[in-house]
Amino acid sequence: MKKGNPVVWFEIYVDDLERAKKFYEKVFDLDLVEMPMPEAIDDDMKMLFFPSDMESKNTASGALVQMEGFKAGGSSTIVYFMSEDCGIEASRVKEAGGEVFQPKTAIGEFGFMVLATDTEGNMIGIHSMS
Numbered sequence: 001m002k003k004g005n006p007v008v009w010f011e012i013y014v015d016d017l018e019r020a021k022k023f024y025e026k027v028f029d030l031d032l033v034e035m036p037m038p039e040a041i042d043d044d045m046k047m048l049f050f051p052s053d054m055e056s057k058n059t060a061s062g063a064l065v066q067m068e069g070f071k072a073g074g075s076s077t078i079v080y081f082m083s084e085d086c087g088i089e090a091s092r093v094k095e096a097g098g099e100v101f102q103p104k105t106a107i108g109e110f111g112f113m114v115l116a117t118d119t120e121g122n123m124i125g126i127h128s129m130s
Contacts, residue, residue, distance in 0.1 A: 009080030009127055010062035011047075017066040021048055024064065032064060038108030044068035080113070080125035089126045090114040 014020035021032050032048035045067040052061030070076065083089050087104040093116045094100065101123065102115040111129040118124055 005060075006081045006083075007060045007079055008082040009125065010060055011065045011078045011080075011125070012062065013065050013067065013070050013072050013076035013078075015066070015072045017046055017048065017064060020064050020066075020072075024050075038110065078115070078123050078125045080127045083126050083128040085130055086112050086114040086126040086128040090116065 012020070024030070025032055030051055032050060034046070034048055037045060037047065045065065047063040047065050049063045050061060053059070081089070090100050090104055093114075097119040099117045100114065101117055102113070104112050104114050107113055111127060113128075114126040116124055116126065
């Protein structure tokens with residue numbers, strides 16, 4: 001992996017999507033956009049995307065997310081790290097002292113993702129296009 005900023009995506013988990021939308025739009029003077037979810041994602045997940053350009057290098061995009069079973073607060077913000085193949089990093093998680101929460105999963109045209117917990121119990125994401 002090339003050196004540089006590896007953070008490419010973040011998610012802020014919320015309990016009330018409309019309330020959170022109003023807060024972030026007001027605080028940052030921007031518009032959040034709802035996008036259709038890929039079929040691979042559960043129906044109980046809703047996302048509002050921050051303005052972004054997924055093609056830009058060394059920038060991070062993100063979304064507010066409301067999902068059944070994932071409470072706001074605590075470990076409700078996930079930073080995603082860029083990877084050539086997220087399965088490679090996932091294979092290193094346990095040896096490094098963490099746990100794989102969700103193994104490499106296809107997310108349609110958006111590539112693949114892994115969710116893991118670090119040694120402190122923080123959830124992180126790893127994203128790749130292959």
